[in-house]
Amino acid sequence: MATAKTGRFVRKLYPVDDYVESIVDPATLLPVQYRQVLNEGRKHRADRIVFDHTAKRAVWRNDKSDDAHVLLISDDTRDVLTYIYKMRGMPAAVKTNVTTRVIVDEKLYELTVKGVREESIKINGIEGKVPCIVAEPQAKFGEVFRREGVVYIWCTKDELRLCAKMTAFLPFADFRAKLSSFSRDRSPVTGLEKVEIPYDLLKREGIPVYEANRDINEQFHEQEKAKEERP
Numbered sequence: 001m002a003t004a005k006t007g008r009f010v011r012k013l014y015p016v017d018d019y020v021e022s023i024v025d026p027a028t029l030l031p032v033q034y035r036q037v038l039n040e041g042r043k044h045r046a047d048r049i050v051f052d053h054t055a056k057r058a059v060w061r062n063d064k065s066d067d068a069h070v071l072l073i074s075d076d077t078r079d080v081l082t083y084i085y086k087m088r089g090m091p092a093a094v095k096t097n098v099t100t101r102v103i104v105d106e107k108l109y110e111l112t113v114k115g116v117r118e119e120s121i122k123i124n125g126i127e128g129k130v131p132c133i134v135a136e137p138q139a140k141f142g143e144v145f146r147r148e149g150v151v152y153i154w155c156t157k158d159e160l161r162l163c164a165k166m167t168a169f170l171p172f173a174d175f176r177a178k179l180s181s182f183s184r185d186r187s188p189v190t191g192l193e194k195v196e197i198p199y200d201l202l203k204r205e206g207i208p209v210y211e212a213n214r215d216i217n218e219q220f221h222e223q224e225k226a227k228e229e230r231p
Helices: 080-089 199-203 216-229
Strands: 002-005 017-024 031-040 043-052 057-062 068-072 097-104 107-122 129-139 150-156 163-169 174-178
Touching: 017 080, 031 080, 043 199, 057 199, 080 097, 080 150, 080 163, 107 150, 107 216, 129 163
Parallel strands: none
Antiparallel strands: 002 017, 017 031, 031 043, 043 057, 057 068, 097 107, 107 129, 129 150, 150 163, 163 174
């Protein structure tokens, strides 16, 4: 789960109040459901993705309008949140590329994480500076990170592979996030809320299906055009 909010001063110009969560199968570490509620300026959206990795299908649904479509996925397709978590397992070396299919909003992208350089940073809770690999996610289809800016993520080189820092240089603003604290306490997690996953979405019929071997953006525009041409 992750949240993002603008500070007191920036909020007056561009208010942000985002909530995203991913439910993960503890045996496979693959996502079961991804849900996001985004409020960014005048942009508001609430949608979810329910995964069926056995059938290699995922159903995206707009929780406000109930629009939905099917995305055909591969064995390791993930949402953004679990994709960042997976980066903890990427090889701890510069110039190493790891490619994964990722669903962002309602589309499927092939993202490659490229190791850019090594850099040591300070993390609260760990003595001294921690060596990190600085990685840059890049989208194959020329959207997401390349279109909207550049993102860098710092992952520690030790056995913990913490995502310790993130910066994004975007057209409307720069974004910086850093791990504020770290604890080795492994006490059992308690007080988790019960999450309802609408598995009936996986059985939904009569909704568009996006093919796995065709450019997802081309198919997306075809579907949008077909909607406009309906009487």
